[in-house]
Amino acid sequence: MATLIPTDISGLTNSREHKYELEILIYLRDNLPREWTVFHSVHWSVRRGDRNRFGEIDFVVVAPSGKVVVIEQKNGALCERGDRLVKIYGSSGYEQEKDVHQQIAAS
Numbered sequence: 001m002a003t004l005i006p007t008d009i010s011g012l013t014n015s016r017e018h019k020y021e022l023e024i025l026i027y028l029r030d031n032l033p034r035e036w037t038v039f040h041s042v043h044w045s046v047r048r049g050d051r052n053r054f055g056e057i058d059f060v061v062v063a064p065s066g067k068v069v070v071i072e073q074k075n076g077a078l079c080e081r082g083d084r085l086v087k088i089y090g091s092s093g094y095e096q097e098k099d100v101h102q103q104i105a106a107s
Contacts, residue, residue, distance in 0.1 A: 043056050
């Protein structure tokens, strides 16, 4: 059983919004060896010039060797926009696209 950081996942268990992230988190915890560590909901910030950027990484999985896998989870369908892969949030009338590659590159 892998180590979770933070260890308290009660905030996810009470949230419908994070239902699928919780499923993946429990799967990783229960199926990776205990020497592995899974960081979840990792918030980050960086200052570039006069601007601050903020973001969140769903999962950072660290192997005992020090190798790292970063997982940006998307639930539901993704759309192709030319050479881009995007996730559309919201409903018609107010939709927001997020470019998956840009999100991963920023993180």
